[in-house]
Amino acid sequence: MEVTLENLTKKFGNVVGVENLSLDIRESEFVAFLGPSGCGKTTTLLMIAGIYKPTAGAIRFDDRVVNQVPPQDRNVGMVFQSYALYPHMTVFDNLAYPLKLKKVPKREQVERVQRTADAMGIGQLLDRRPGQLSGGQQQRVALGRALVKEPDILLFDEPLSNLDARLRLSTRGEIKQLQKRLGITAIYVTHDQVEAMTMADRIAVINLGHLQAYDTPEDLYDRPKTLFIAGFVGNPPMNFLNVEVRREEGAFKARNHAFALTIPPERGEKAASQSGEVVLGIRPEDISVAPEGELEGEVAVVEPLGRDDLIDVRVGESVLFVLADPHLRIRAGDKVRLHVDTGRVQFFDQKTEQSLLWS
């Protein structure tokens, strides 16, 4: 099933939930809605489910406009953050509920519930009530209930937020595998960019009710079209510096009062087309501590992350986040030299905040 949102708008009184959201989701695609709390991503999901009616715009399932179609006629499966299992029903009844409402014959109900429960690894828990299950088991029941009616679209509303870190990691993989195997179009709402990056084919970044970007995880990370996306995607976040880029003796140089970097021509040329200051962006992992580095600075803070040390280095008036090898045993107060992988720098217009490289 393809899903198309056209200028979708939802207002609650005077409060804008979502405004002019347009995007298309292809058949069998896994799309993540990524954004901070209150950005409108769940509102959009509930409109697709049919719980909320759009104030304006249209939602299409394939070619059919479904704005006025009640939820029970949309054949959508949904997994909620709180799991939303019916506490008064056993696991069996929870799974059978969508089938019962579809008037599936009793015997087929039993078969399909058993099959789904076995696939979810909860076959032995059918006579339990949700209150007698662990969080992980409840999560599987919720997923099973969404799948048992063989929906055309699967919706996820932050389904992993209530799991512990280890379980979140394994369930992440399982959900992605399951979705690929069943080929059901899926929309996954999350504020966790790692979830979005690892699971989704494409990510819609939403902020304050507006679509900020809609791209593959690779493009969002390596070819951010706006300053917002560059700063939002990636953890620790991208560093931003104000520089002037000029062509000097055949090479492109990015300068400010503290340093000068030589930029490869394919990036430098586009950045130099802008007169005056531009914003240079560079990710922490693309800066390394090296004796012959172009930048010099003083380490302000060292945060050991295990695999790397995240160090804050003061260069001139700016502070750069840098991921450094823990074996270097860098301490706060050390003077270090930094090497910047200039093949990976980004440039943005200061005023429009648009990328000078990719727009």
Add this chain to the structure above:
Amino acid sequence: MLPAGILVLLFFLIPVVIVIYLSMTNLASANFTSNLSKMEFIGLENYRILLNDQFAKRIFFNSIFYVLFTLSMFNVGLALVVSLLTTHIPRGAGFFFRAIWILPRVTASTLYILIWKRMIAEAPFGIINQFNGLLGLPTYNYAADRPWEFVILVNGFIGVSFGMIIFTSAIESIPKDLLNASLVDGSSLLQRIRYVILPLLRWPLLFVVTYQTLSLLTSFEQILLLTNGGPGLYRTEVWSLAAYHRALSNYFGNAQWGYGSAFAVVLVLIGVVLAVIYMRVFRFSELVAEPKVEVL
């Protein structure tokens, strides 16, 4: 535990013991002297009289009829309907309609009954009869012709608010996700009420049914004011009103405190028995069962 225990002791157990004791005496205004030691202990004599009282049976079934109908139609039935309706419409409108249903409860009984009496008065005074006249319908003497209907209506209108408040808050405390999930799972609004909302109201239902049964069993002031147990001999007399009449407001001027207490004791027994039955029917022990979680 202790403060609650003291309250139960002071306001329930001690009065019950006093009433049980009184019910085994012949204390009445006819033989009352200022010397209480002259009060005679007569054992179960009052209960024997009660069993043979030619009106007791009628009063007993009157009470059952009154409680059953008021409870099922209004205190639980209409309360449930009002809460379900007012939680499915915009919030402000819901508040408004619920506020209206609270009015009978907060209006002083005498005033409230006066309004009803004006409503059902005989032609040409009664408001309902005025309408009947305008519509060309025959007029009635409702108080004489249809006393039970109005006893139940009058008490029912008061009784709705209690259940309504309890049910509304219970419905509104059902997690939004759960309600949305049932719609996504394919239920209509009515199916959602039937399969999700009502089962989740089991606790408040148990509470309202139990509490309102007992409170209806002991309520009599509206009946006292509206019909005073009439018309005729005990047509709408209920057990608690009978206890009041025997003990405190005897037509013949002889207040039979001992005999009236026997009526009251029977009422307490009925109440306790009913409460125990309700607990069983609603499987109270299952509602407080221990969870069985082994693995995360």
